[in-house]
Amino acid sequence: MKLVTHTFLTLDGVMQGPGGAEEDTSGGFGCGGWLVPFSDADMGVIVESWFARTEAILLGRNTYETMRAYWSQVTDQANSAATRLNHGRKYVVSNTLTRADWGDTTVLRGDVVGQVADIKKGGRGELQVHGSARLAQALHAAGLIDEYRLLTFPVTVGAGKALFTDDAPPRGYDLLESRTTRAGAVYQVLAPKAFEAGGLTVQDGREAAR
């Protein structure tokens, strides 16, 4: 399967608590809900396009609980995102949950990176991670992510959980798609590749990149 992460980011790279003040206050985070003023129809189109391609969902426990609380109430058959989330295949990473009762959910514990690598080997379609900071950081650091879908909003919040942490190796990306939303966000779809750096050299008396 293709492992795809979906992340709402601030300009300063924080992904914690986009949707509400109480969503994730861990570490004393006080800026929860920073995405809400920028939510618009353009963003809705982008997010719908994500769920239209879901084969299976992989979440950290916090994001799982947040999404279950919301989506399990949406019983409208015409809402395709709700249908996929409520009835589709899901994995939740947790060492404390013993059973998960939101539809077809499997609990992953222990060596998550190894287990995700195994899940990727079986089947086709997109294995989608939404939010889930610690899980996404671990998958990014391990180099398991095949595609990053980032929506970056023009706000800075200071300290908070990041997607791109200092301990991950440097990486380059091919930009597969980018566009802006009217409310001020930038959408980027990236495929990872090796990090490259160049320098300047002098050729025939002129500077040139090498």
Added chain:
Amino acid sequence: MGAIRVHEFISLDSVIDTPSWTFPFGFDPRMGEAIGRITTSSDGILLGRTTYEMFEPAWSRRTAEEDPGAPFFNDTSKYVVSSTLTTATWRNSEIIGGYDPKRIQQLKEESAQGLYVSGSATLVRALIADGLVDELHLFVYPVTRSAGPRLFDESLQPATWNRADAELYDNGVTYLKLTPGS
């Protein structure tokens, strides 16, 4: 009064160190035009010491034929924030001493068009913290550096910016013009 316009080459994870990682992307002509709009609208340059010391050997021997940006950097009045440098050797440069927001505000008021700032991570973070930046021009490269000085560090107060302009270049670089929000 002039505006303070900050120009940065920045990675996806907000790192603004020596941008050797920008070279593999080449230079989109529209990016050159965007940078030209920033420089031609400014009549002064404000730099931190480290960037000044990198810019001087790079620009001072370059002619307009070699690089159309050379006259701007060499001929424009430059103000260097440094508590250690005493004399400026690059022409049209003045050392204004250690960082003092009142001095920067005074330079803004004296400037007819505005001050161009590039690189200068420590200075720019201080300018942002003191609300002295009027325009932030970011050229975002699809690279994560992991380590290195960041434009936005954890000491900054939360802030909202208006995205005044955005351009998406074929080489994967995204240009964002940001102005401070309310």
